[in-house]
Amino acid sequence: MDRLKGKVALISGGARGQGAAEARLFVGEGARVVIGDVLDAETAKTADQINSKAGTRAAMAVHLDVTRAADWRAAVETCTREFGGLDILVNNAGIANSGGVEDTSEEEWDSVINVNQKGVWLGMKFAVPAMRKRGGGSIVNISSIYGIIGSGGSAAYHASKGAVRLLTKSAAxxxxxxxxxxxxxxxxxxxxxxVEMASREQLQPVIDMAPMKRVAQPEEVGWCVVFLASDEASFVTGAELVVDGGYTAV
Ligand SMILES: NC(=O)c1ccc[n+]([C@@H]2O[C@H](COP(=O)([O-])OP(=O)(O)OC[C@H]3O[C@@H](n4cnc5c(N)ncnc54)[C@H](O)[C@@H]3O)[C@@H](O)[C@H]2O)c1
Structure with missing residues (x-):
């Protein structure tokens, strides 16, 4: 229950999906959480739900477009002003694309790279000074199995997630x-x-390729993020934790 007790976390893209699951698990483990997203109404709703369940103001919603330095500066300031500092950053916000090299427009390329790659860099750039003031911290960057292997499509997504993998090691x-x-x-x-945006026909072959032959619930990633964020992972840095039902083991 107390694996993150006393810690303050900033989670990007936390309005829904995996980011929201991580925010719920973090608060359940004793952390206070600032949730940043571009979906303001959904972010506020997620924070409200967490607070009602916790019976205390453990979560706060902020507007955060991860491509904007000013938003990151303000989000980190909120962590310090409202909760006293920053110990954990989860760079979770992300967008997908399906086009291959020739099918991707320049606009789509820039948009995916900006959110998935530049957003992660900016998050670290603004979080690190606040973490130094606390004497340390933990940054968890959400990449993808598509940051490790190719698929024949999703060119910008692969490029961005592969960059996150190496940027993580460099920062470590x-x-x-x-x-x-x-x-x-x-x-x-x-x-x-x-993933719900994809059709069953698009998804099924990918599901069939993983030895566990199923999709996962967001919490199954969330618990891994809790571990990396916590002091239990005190000697773990520069590592890549694959959570894929064996997909990349084949
Ligand atoms: N769902 C999957 O199968 C899967 C697989 C591998 C990796 N991922 C990665 O996991 C992370 C979380 O995705 P998810 O599955 O929860 O999807 P999701 O679409 O439910 O959540 C992504 C969140 O990021 C937010 N976001 C998008 N652009 C943003 C921006 N510019 N600034 C701030 N927030 C922004 C969205 O509003 C949304 O709330 C992403 O980085 C994604 O690439 C997802």
Whole structure:
């Protein structure tokens, strides 16, 4: 119950899906959480639901477009002003695309790279100074199995998630001396609005390729994020945690 007791977390893309699941699990483990997303109404609703269940103001909603430095600065300031500091950053916000190299427009490329790749860099850039003031911290960057392997489509998504994987290792090396751990998580097919947008025909072959032959619930990734965020993972940095029912083991 107290695996994150006393810690303050900032979760991007936390209005729904995996980010919302992580916010719920974090508060259940004793953390206070600032949830940032572009979906303001959904973010507020998620924070309200968490607070009613917790019986205390453990979650706060902020507007955060991860591509905007000013939004990140304000979100980190909210963590410090409202909850006293920042210990954990979950760079979870992300958008998908399906087009291959030739089928991806320049606009689509820029949009996916901006959210999935630049957003993760900006989050770390603004979170690290606040974590230093606390004497350390944990950053969890949500990549994907598509950051490790190719699929023949989703060119911008693969490029962005592969970049997150290496940016994570680079930051882990850079900030080890500051006691800030940086790890990446690589989910397979997780049942969230992102995946619910795909048709059963698109999804089934991907599900069939994983030895466990099923999709996962967001909490199955969330518990892995809890572990990496907590002091239980005190010697884990620069690691990539695959959560994919064996998809990439084949
Ligand atoms: N669902 C899957 O199967 C799957 C698999 C591998 C990796 N992922 C990754 O997991 C993460 C969470 O995705 P999810 O499955 O919960 O999907 P989701 O679409 O339910 O949630 C993504 C959230 O990110 C938010 N977001 C999008 N653009 C944003 C921006 N510019 N600024 C702030 N927030 C923004 C969305 O509003 C949404 O709330 C993403 O990084 C995604 O790429 C998902």
């Amino acid at each position: 090396v850079q900030y080890a001396g500051d006691k800030i751990r940086v790890n990446s998580v690589h989910p397979g097919v997780i049942l969230t609005p992102m």
